[in-house]
Amino acid sequence: MGEPVAGKFLLEILTKGMYSNPMHVYREYIQNSTDSIDKAVAGGVISSSVAAIYIQIDGAKQRIIIHDNGSGIPAEKTREILLSIGDSDKNGMDERGFRGIGRLAGLAYAKEVKFVTSACGEEVKTIMTCNCVKLQRLLQKSNAETSDVMETFKAISSFADPQPEDKDAHYFEVQMMGVPLDSGLLEENTVWSYLSETAPVDFNSQQFSQAQKIRDYFSEHCCPITCYKILRGSRKLPIYKPYSRTLSTGKQVKTKNTDSVRDVEFVYAEASDGKPLYIGWLALTDFSGIISDEAVQGIRFRKGNILVGNNTTFVKYFPSEGHNANRMFAGEIHALHSELVPNSQRDDFEPNAIYSEMWQALSKWAGEINRSIVVACLKQHLHLDA
16 A cells, blocks of 8 residues: 555645635735734844735736735745645744645635745845646646645746845735636725724724723733734725724614714633633623624624634624624624634634633623623613603
8 A cells, every 4th residue: 555645635625625715815914924023023123113014906917915024034944934835833822823824825816826035134035936727727636747735736836046135125925916806805995894804903093982991901911902004005004993983783773873982891801720811892882773884793703813703703602692682792802812722714713621711701791791781772772662
């Protein structure tokens, strides 16, 4: 019998299979950029005040560019790192990306993907190109040119001769060319909205009056919200979280279709080992109805300030009427414990003992706010309608 083989069709699973929602491509590349920026800041290469991620979308040319001014990859390590799959040296605790597969996210949604990088102090930049059209051909079941995953990945990857670069430059850039028009990845408004909900960005203090109060509470508990400057388009406009001083509530109550955020309530818990478990905030409004704006609807999980799941993930923590209850709230739960690890698709956390502790604590809290806030407000509204 021959040696076991990791078949080439794993690449299909690790690209389109893992990232069935095309928008997740942005999340994965931004996640890698934040880790690179953290490394650069920690190493004194750059200050956090000038660290940034730039995103440009060119619908006419069907091109996307995601550029960060983080640490970059030293030239001598680029082949080893860029050609590796599922072999990351990230620990999964301090860094957001750690499975070594996020780099593959764009391969299913472009004709060609280029990775361009340079490290500080080096006078060269490295360019690796992935031929995604060739990848689709090699992954056809009738094609026998390659058999295992690494052979296939190397067959579609090529490195240009080293090119000159400013020795003070440091960056990593992803270029996606030939992005399908029907993928949604080129629809700027949709992308900016997705990033405002998902990416590790800050509140807009001018739009959300509770922003500083939330920042202060988190800092007082030694859990400051780590935010990154993500700039969009040629004008390099910053992306912010979508929260504002009012919430649209549709027409559940005849005389009112917006609620003002009057205040915020906080929640914090430690795990059985004494380490911080989670910290969060909840918008306090008149709770006059279900929030109609899905960009802020629902209590949401975040780890490393990146969204985990979506606006319905917290539903299961409420009692039986959880779906409607969760839609009346706006807020965030930031997972803090190192053992609270997002799963590979980042739609929930990996199950373990610490996750069970979070489940029990948040289920109790959800029941309490459901009884004290939602049920009370619903009774009040029924009384007013009568």
